[in-house]
Amino acid sequence: MRITGISLLDDNYAWILRPEDGSACAVVDPSECEPIRNYLLGEGLALGWILATHHHQDHVGGIPDLADVTGRPRVLCSRADGERLPDVNKFVANGEEMMVAGSKLTVMLVPGHTNGSVAWHFPDIKAVFTGDTLFTGGCGRLFEASAEKMYDSLLRLRALPEETRIYCGHEYTTKNLKFALEVEPNNTKARERLGNEELRRAQEEPTVPARLGLEKLTNPFLRADDPSLMDRLGTKSPLETFKTLRKMRDAF
Ligand code: ZN
Ligand code: FE
Numbered sequence: 547m548r549i550t551g552i553s554l555l556d557d558n559y560a561w562i563l564r565p566e567d568g569s570a571c572a573v574v575d576p577s578e579c580e581p582i583r584n585y586l587l588g589e590g591l592a593l594g595w596i597l598a599t600h601h602h603q604d605h606v607g608g609i610p611d612l613a614d615v616t617g618r619p620r621v622l623c624s625r626a627d628g629e630r631l632p633d634v635n636k637f638v639a640n641g642e643e644m645m646v647a648g649s650k651l652t653v654m655l656v657p658g659h660t661n662g663s664v665a666w667h668f669p670d671i672k673a674v675f676t677g678d679t680l681f682t683g684g685c686g687r688l689f690e691a692s693a694e695k696m697y698d699s700l701l702r703l704r705a706l707p708e709e710t711r712i713y714c715g716h717e718y719t720t721k722n723l724k725f726a727l728e729v730e731p732n733n734t735k736a737r738e739r740l741g742n743e744e745l746r747r748a749q750e751e752p753t754v755p756a757r758l759g760l761e762k763l764t765n766p767f768l769r770a771d772d773p774s775l776m777d778r779l780g781t782k783s784p785l786e787t788f789k790t791l792r793k794m795r796d797a798f
Contacts (some may be wrong), residue, residue: 547649547671551752552585554578557717558604559754561675562586563668565648570594570619572647574666574675575715577604579611593619595646598634599677600660601627605715609633611776624655626662638664656703658696659686667701667710673755674706677715682756683722683739685767688792691719697770697788704768708759719743719753725798726766729791730775736764766791 548564554577561574562585572595576582587592593616598606601623609621622628625637640655641740646668654665656679663686666675678686679696680703688696703712723740730736739760743753762768767774770791771784781787 547647547668549671549755551671551713551754552581553717553752554581554608555604558715559713559717559752560608561713562591563647563649564589564591566660567648569648572597573612573619574713575599575677576608576612577606577765579608579615582608582612583615585645592617595619596621596668597646597675598623598628598631598664599675599679599715600624600663601630602660602678605677606631614663624662624664626657627660628662654699654702656680657691658693658699659689659691661690663691665699667706668709669707672707672710673713674703674710674758676703679703679714680712680767681714681716681722681764682712682719682754682761683726683743683765684718684766684795685792689705693789693792694785696792697785700767700788704758704762708757708762710758711755712758712761713755716751717747717754719756720747722723723764725795726764726792728798729766729778729794734745735760735765739764754782758780 550562552560560576564571570592574597628634638653644652652667656665698768726736770787
């Protein structure tokens with residue numbers, strides 16, 4: 547399996563999952579049709595699946611046109627988010643497993659950013675597509691579901707194997723890590739990582755994906771139960787710490 551990122555809109559990523567044997571590929575979060583279609587045509591690839599992490603336009607805007615011009619891909623989304631979208635063929639449930647682009651997919655429903663946000667986990671290739679739920683270095687805003695649900699979603703993502711790579715929906719890593727250092731100024735791993743990611747950006751390279759193991763050391767939203775972070779923020783529980791971090795990040 548090869549995974550290719552396509553930059554769309556201002557700072558969005560769509561991800562193309564391409565089986566080695568040249569069979570139909572899948573795309574995650576196509577906010578626009580044209581760049582995806584051009585890529586598929588250029589490479590001579592058929593599109594078998596569209597995976598939507600959530601209903602926001604900057605993740606699904608390209609779906610109607612893409613469904614038209616590339617044959618009949620299956621469009622997958624959660625029921626809560628997918629009911630607001632045209633063209634969804636299949637509503638997925640938490641824990642559901644299926645084969646997509648030649649690889650096993652396990653569905654994780656991760657409410658928080660939206661009620662029906664999905665993380666598409668491919669355990670055999672150690673990749674998870676997290677949309678606007680878990681970002682590299684941070685997490686998404688709470689637009690629909692409660693902080694409790696979002697924190698639970700993040701904990702379930704955190705429990706995936708350390709070598710899992712996080713493919714998120716936006717290029718936000720350096721801004722996120724600046725916030726991380728604001729709340730954990732002594733986190734040397736986060737400081738080192740910010741330096742590395744800034745270098746990547748200066749060379750116009752993506753900072754996504756990132757390994758979950760590194761996220762656990764540097765992403766404050768995955769560190770809300772860290773005693774020294776709780777101490778610093780003066781919070782009494784991991785959930786309270788998460789809520790405080792989210793409020794601070796909204797204002798950052
Ligand atoms: Zn969103
Ligand atoms: Fe988004």
